[in-house]
Amino acid sequence: MAVRLPRPPRFDVWVALAGLTGGLLLWGIGLGMRPDTQPMVVFDGRWPILVPLVVTACCELLRRAAPRIALLTGTAALVGDLLTQGNIATVLMYTDLMYAAVLYGTPASARRIPWITGLLTVVGTLVPYAMWREPEALLIGVGVGVVSFAPASTGLIVRNHREAADAALLRAEQTALLAEMDRTQAVTAERARMARELHDMVANHLSAIAIHSTAALSLDSPGTSREALTVIRENSVQGLSEMRRLIGILRDGADDLEPAATPTLDSLATLVEGARANGLDVTLDAAYDGVPAPVGLAAYRMVQESLTNALKHGAPGRVTVWLRRPEDALVLRVTSPYDGRDTPRAPGSGAGLVGMRERAALLDGTFQAGPESGPEGKLWVVRATLPVTDTVQGDT
Template sequence: MSRLLAPLARAVTYTRWLHLLVGAVIALVCGSVYPGLTRPGYGEWALMLLIPVPLLMVAAVIPVVRRAEGLQARMMLFPGAHARVEGGQRESEISVAPSASWRDRRRTAVWLVLRLWAGCAVAFVTGQLMALALELVDATSGGPAEAESLIPVPVHGWACALLVPVPPLVLIYVVAFAGRLMASASLGLLGPSAAERLAALEERTEQLLERNRIARELHDSIGHALTVAVVQAGAARAAADPAFTDRALDAIEETGRAALEDLERVLLVLRESAQPASRRPTLTEADRLLDSARASGAEVDAEVLGALDTVPGPVSREGYRILQEALTNVLRHSGTVPIRVAVTVDDARLWLDVRNPLPSGAPVNGQGSGSGLRGIRERAALLGGRARTGPDGGQWRVHVELPLG
């Protein structure tokens, strides 16, 4: 029963009704000029349906007409969630861009003609059924029944009172059905073109790539800072040495400050602020990462071959993040174990190699599936390089190769 009565309570039924009636306005305007609206016959009705068609064809050539029709369809055929209609969010499938091709113009022309004829049909049915309802009211009161509708009044007298609500109810259901058909037609005729769909897909892809990049930045910088802080705090508590505690607090402060800078830079990007974001760290500042790991109690043996300042900016920045994540994983999963770091630069490539002993009970095979390791592989792939992570001869190894070109 609720499903049967739903069209009566939905706002979309009445906005679609209005949308259909507006489509008939141009026919009424043209008909008022010729052949006239005084008791038109069937021939005159046919002329009113055909005379505006050339005007609509000309209007469809104007690019902005498609935008106007798209906006009307969005607001009146798909008025949103408040209309309590299934698929109420499908208005996004209606294009509001001007016509960009002759195919768009042809679809707009078909839509305008369809809207004209559907509007005239609904206007005719509306007039007939409302006239029938008034005739039933007159027949109930015993007044003279002037036949304005094509449907004859079936009975006279008080029994007509029971039939008075029938024409408005039938009208609403007819309008609801016609509105649903019109909404379906709008998705095909006013929907985005292939070029618009491709542009939207490219924009969505760019947004997803940017989200992934920001997620990697936050994971690497904030994750590293929190890992170092946790390890340092635990080591300071276990050592019970004031001097060690002071060094641990200094390391936590420095790491936290760097993480706050990274966080502020990412927030500036998210807010699209005009204020320039802070500079991202590069491999020339790798000593800060190594010192942070050493301050956590890990024994870090680092070897750098080649000039890090010759590495291009994008490669150097991503290399810094890869090294940061590799050291963070060691501290998080293996604790303060010896770490071997090798950074090699030649004319064509940058190699990063981080090794540490596997803790007892760790798996001896597998490539690792954590978000940090996945981020390392993604960073390498985006630069055209490759990354291998996993056990290697009783050690956990992160080996990354990045091209400099």
């Protein structure tokens, strides 16, 4: 099967035409490199000069497409040129073939050709001098170095610079890709954080509003409706305040809406009082000391979401919030009566449990939630263990 060489680039075509044209002009005016009286001129006359010239010009067409073939064929043409009166254009085109073989050839060729040409330069310098003992003999080595070693070394230098530039470009692209991945992950993490904050801040108040508004609409009692509307108003105001706090966080640096302080475990009593106002029978049993801010916020949000779920899904009965801090962890447990019904008293999306699980995972903690049977009947139990260390980091 015949091997079809690729079409040469336009630049290589111009190089071949320029070399051939220049060689023909020198041949036309009769300007050769050696007189026909020299011993090494085997083919005297002007016409034999054209054969190496044309072959070398054709090799220039392959300087990038097939650099190894072009160099080997050009070397044979250069030897043939040495047996004639010679043409400087043939020699110049051969130096370009040597340069292109190192620059565009395989990595193995790029390593070997400079070594081979350097060795030939040394041999071409020492052997003639040792044979003839004439200073002029050193010029043979100089000629070999100029024709072979110099262009090969130049090609190696240019190739190394190009490879270094390509490696730098690849590193820059990889760095940009990593930066884009980091940005995407940061945006995703921030969106998840804001989703948790929005859900935890607003769901409790909206659930209370939905439940009490249903009671106000279903009961024909002015006193009950007034109490329900009072609870609705309180939860609306508190929900609006929480929304303003979230907007203040999103508008970081705004003068008119500065974010309020982040909730801590010290606010649990207030949270429990609000749940009682919404109709829950809640008891708080908490003992903790020196909890880092991320852990405190996560525990606060878990209690808040647990109370919201008890309001929406729980059966009548007592809800218990229990917190303790052993040596290196904050342990949280919230229990509420559970009757297993599928329809909640207020609509929900199920994102609360997901958010609590995410908060625990961000702090390398554990989280469990589900129904359990106990002495007091069937309960819904939320358990979380959050590690407490001086190096707790992360955004909950």
